Amino acid sequence: MFDIRQYTDNDTDSTAWNDFVALSKQxxxxxxxxxxxYHRDRFSDYxxxxYKxxxxxxxxxxxxxGDTLWSHQGLTYGGLITNTHATTAEVCTLFEELNAYLHDHGIRHVVYKAMPWIYQQLPAEEDLYAIFNRCHAQLMVRNVSSTIEQDRALKWRRIRKYGADKAEKEGIRVVQDDSAYADFWQVLTDNLLHTYQTRPVHTLAEISRLHDAFPxxxxxxxxxxxxxxIGGTLLYITSQVAHAQYISATPEGKHLHAIDAIYRKVLTEDxxxxxxxxxxxxxxDRGRYLNEGLIxxxxxxxxxxxxxxxxxxxVE
Structure with a gap:
């Protein structure tokens, strides 16, 4: 039923790909x-x-x-991208034929990072049914995020409201500032190195290029x-989700509740x-450890x- 073809880095495929993404459910x-x-040097694109x-x-x-296909190792989520014409039966066939294609090309394992439902512009879980019933997929990792449905937003805990009020009294000013990437990246990097002995996934140069491409x-x-x-948050804005990609503050910013002040503006205004x-x-640790203070x-x-x-x- 399907003709499966590997993406080629040329204008024709790039245009076809981006045009389809723009009209898709995901x-x-x-x-x-x-x-x-942007990270093609780190990941071998497959x-x-x-086509039908x-x-x-x-x-x-x-x-x-190696012999593992990831969808996608370098993205927060991956998964099949479809439009409104996709049906459950056809998607089941697609995954059966995908497995045969992968087997013929020497790929023996798949890791599939499913898109969380909040990002789907229409119901789009045909893939989850198909990978379970046709590919015999097993749950590998379950991470937990925290999401607000803005039309039914819950009241803030007293400590968060107190923190935002305290920050305001201390004279903290919150702004959306595209010129502050270098300053914030220093705050973020220092915090991650001190707390987790790690660095941001993106370098300052990478995130600056991405912002220039997607302002x-x-x-x-x-x-x-x-x-x-003294603190900041980097947001990824999609059609119906504002996602906090990074959140960080200096020791002084934490003491003065800078993050509470930021989210008062972000959540209740902008x-x-x-x-x-x-x-x-x-x-x-791939979901096994829950940072209770953070959540x-x-x-x-x-x-x-x-x-x-x-x-x-x-892949069998």
Missing amino acids: GTFLFDRHYMD SLLF KGKLYALLPANID DNIRLYVACLDEKV YRDCRYFDFGISNE YQKEGFGGRAVCYDWYSWN
């Missing part, structure tokens, strides 16, 4: 080739295009690592005291009309659990 800017290709009767039917953003989708909010950045606000996961803070703003799941199966 389309976010993370699947735009200008975003996906994205696939599925000569027309593009679906996409699979993916990379290959409406990547927005930086910072908290300033006497013109000094993104009040966004359908969902997603704080991101609060896990380490307590997010739940204090009214966030409640949405899972980010990975599935895996053997």
Whole structure:
């Protein structure tokens, strides 16, 4: 039924890919080739295009690592991208034929990072049914994020409201500032190195290039005291979700509740009309460790659990 073809890095495939993403049920800017290709030096791209009767039917953003196909190792989520014409029966057939294609090309394992439902513009879980019943996929990783449905936002815990009030009294100013990336990246890097002995996934140069490519989708909010950045959050904005990609503060910023001040502006003013606000996961060790302090803070703003799941199966 399907003609499966590997993505080629040329204008024809790039245009076809991006045009399909823009009209799909799962389309976010993370699947735009200008975003996906920023780390092409780190991941060996193995994205696939599925054609039915000569027309593009679906996409699979993916990379290959040894004999394992990932969808996608370098993205927060991956999974099959479809439009409104996709049906459950056809998607089941697609995955059966995908397995045969992968087997013929020496790929023996798949890791599938399913898109959380909050990002789907229409119901789009045909893939979850298909990978379970046709590929015998098993749940590999379950991370938990904290999400607010803005039309039914819960009241903040008293400590979060107190923190925002305290920050205001201390003279902290919150602004959306596209010129503050270097200052915030220093705050973020210092915090990650001190707390987790790690660095941001993106370098300053990478995130600056991505912001230049997607200025409406990547927005930086910072908290300033006497013109000094003491905290911030980097938001990824998609059609119905504002997602906190990074959140960080200096020791002084933490003491003065800079993050509470930032989210008062973000949640109650600038993104009040966004359908969902997603704080991101609060896990380490592939979901096995829950950072209770971190998730307590997010739940204090009214966030409640949405899972980010990975599935895996053997190609037979």
